[in-house]
Structure formats: structure tokens, C-alpha cells
Amino acid sequence: MQDRRQSPRDKVFYGAVAEINERGSTMDCVVRNISDHGACVEFGDATRLPEEMNLNIARKGRSFLARLVWRQANKVGLAFRIMTSDTPVSDLDERVRRSEIKKRQLQQRIKELLGQG
The missing domain is CATH 1.20.5 (Single alpha-helices involved in coiled-coils or other helix-helix interfaces)
Incomplete structure (x- = not known):
């Protein structure tokens, strides 16, 4: 399978929180790999995820508006749209x-x- 990523991803193990709707609902998740343009994220249950979400990674001090690109069991591929915060x-x-x-x-x-x- 051909890798179509714009930049290589670093393997990581970061705890994160996905904001999944406007009412403030969140889901805890684990970032498995990340680049400037996207990430592979693992959820306990990925069936209720919307097409777009905010991904907050406290360890990196960053928040990303992300679009769901692929889904496989409880893992999803996210493409980052805009970095919403660059401060720790x-x-x-x-x-x-x-x-x-x-x-x-x-x-x-x-x-x-x-x-x-």
C-alpha cells in the first residue's frame, strides 16, 4: 500500500481528548503517531465519531481541528485542518x-x- 502522507509521522503515545460536538462532549483517546498534517488516534469506541472534531493534546500543548480520513476498528486517521492553539x-x-x-x-x-x- 502506497503511503500518501505529506510528511512522515513520528510514533508517539500521547493521551488526548477529542471534542466531538458543539455541546462540549469529549472522548479520551491515545495518539499513536503524529505529523504536522495528521495523526493516527485510538479510541475506546470509534463508532460515534463525527467527520470533524477538535483534538487536544495536553502534552504537546496544542489543539487541532481535524477531519476524519479513515477508520479501522477503534483507530482513525485524522488530517489536521488548522492549528487552533500554539501555546503550552x-x-x-x-x-x-x-x-x-x-x-x-x-x-x-x-x-x-x-x-x-
Whole structure:
């Protein structure tokens, strides 16, 4: 199979978060290889992924608008469209992100409890 990539990819093992819709839904994932133009990303369940998403890689301090190019089981190939941030993610940014995720989880739990009562 011919490799049609514009630049070679580096093999990596980075934790990342994919923002999969406008309402702030996220999915944790693992970046397996990356270049300036795209990445191979592994998800626990890739069946619910949209054609476009934001990929946030805290370790690199970058966020990419990505288009889904291929899908194979729980791995996908992403092509980067625009780099949306070039500044390192600070500890405060990471804590805010975790806090927002926890807030959404707690809001969902409150809805469940109110619905049962």
C-alpha cells in the first residue's frame, strides 16, 4: 500500500481528548503517531465519531481541528485542518478542563436523581 502522507509521522503515545460536538462532549483517546498534517488516534469506541472534531493534546500543548480520513476498528486517521492553539497548556488550563468535565458529570447525575425521585 502506497503511503500518501505529506510528511512522515513520528510514533508517539500521547493521551488526548477529542471534542466531538458543539455541546462540549469529549472522548479520551491515545495518539499513536503524529505529523504536522495528521495523526493516527485510538479510541475506546470509534463508532460515534463525527467527520470533524477538535483534538487536544495536553502534552504537546496544542489543539487541532481535524477531519476524519479513515477508520479501522477503534483507530482513525485524522488530517489536521488548522492549528487552533500554539501555546503550552498550563496546569491551570488542565485543572479547568477537568473541572468542567466533572461539572458535566455531576449535572448528569443530578438529572438522574431528580428523574428517579
